[in-house]
Amino acid sequence: MRLLKTKRPLFALLLFSVLISVFTLSASALEYRDDLKIKVGLEFGTTSPKQAQFTSESGFKIISFDESTYAEEILFETAQTGLTVKNTSGIATVHISDGTEVYRSESETLYIAGIDGALKYKDGTYLDVIKIFCKDGLMRVINIVEFEKYIKGVLPREIYPSWPDEALKTAAIVARTFGFYSLGGKHQKYGVDVCTTSCCQVFGGNGENEHPATNAAVDATKNIILAYNGKVAMAVYTSSAGMHTESSFGAWGGDQSQHPYLAGVPTFHETPEEYPRGTWSGTYSNEEILAYINSKSAYAGKLKGVIDSIVLEYGETGYARKITVTDIYGSSVSAKNSDNVRGMISKFVRSACVKIVPNYDQPTSASVLTADGIKTTTTLPANSYVLRADTGNTPVNLFKITTSPVSFTISGTGWGHGVGLSQFGAMTLAKSGCTYQQILALYYPGTYFTTPSGLAAEKAGSAQ
């Protein structure tokens, strides 16, 4: 039932084009330890509110909080079950339900928690600490929460708790690894490590969002992460992959030697026809595809007329890594790297493991006025025909008439960028008796298991 709360099953289709180079540096600068907390941005940037309302049956505490040591000290306590925090001229002020101000922070930052360690914000229950940071008349709402709790809030939103235990353990390790990889990552300028959407991985908070089956998988794999060459692995994942996973180079470019475990592997065990959106097909009019491409700011206005051709070029993994769309006037737009191919036509595809076939109106007949009267033929090619003058010995072509496709049939397999673990593929392997160790060795070949503290020790050892 829990899954029904969200619009669709929930698989993180990670958009990763900017992450690869950014993360390797910033993440390695952090000091890993097993009790690390992660800063989950509940609302920041364009979603920043002016004020935030919290409820807690146990009452609230306002604390001082050291984000490095996690030391805290209670500054203010109240048995009130509802509080509103406002940005008052750049200072966080705390109000009870009649509007009375009961606490005022000394700076733009305020840390609030439920007395029993949980509070509610909007639709979610959040553990540990909520950080409020006032900025430009608005505020960022950030949940600073222990890693294992964070993973327990992610898994029910990313996979089906009904899946086999080994698939759940696989997902727990991958979600944990991805979280560690994201520390100090792409949202860092907002002071958060991850957001709560499929941009990073979906986080629904704790409490009622948790599920006993996924919690058990998190506990059974406590602190385990994947590493490669002394660094946390870039454990990106996809919903399903079809017959092969895509390489990180194919999807986003960059240096494959940094992530050799993401070079792509065959996945013939997958049965995409049985997975949600694992196979897909549709026929779309020329005009609809043209309008969609023109609606994207990167391509707007570049195609002047209806589409004459869509040409795909494939990589060794079977994913389209270049798309060129040309109009009847010869203008064209193109995109490189399979994730950008998917992005250009994302309304019509689930992955870049795609085929596109043009459809032409079949002319039924053509008539020409000749010296002998009107001649009619009904044997015409689909999209191109030639008007030819018969001069006796040597026929002369007068015109070649080519029609543009009226529509394109677009079909493919897999859902997502196709890189790394395939969630449905892991489910299939687990059902057939594979362990999480076997599943992860298949999808991330060459990686090994460690813990954050193990990784820190490895780094310290290699530095000596």
Ligand SMILES: [Zn+2]
């Ligand atoms: Zn994000």
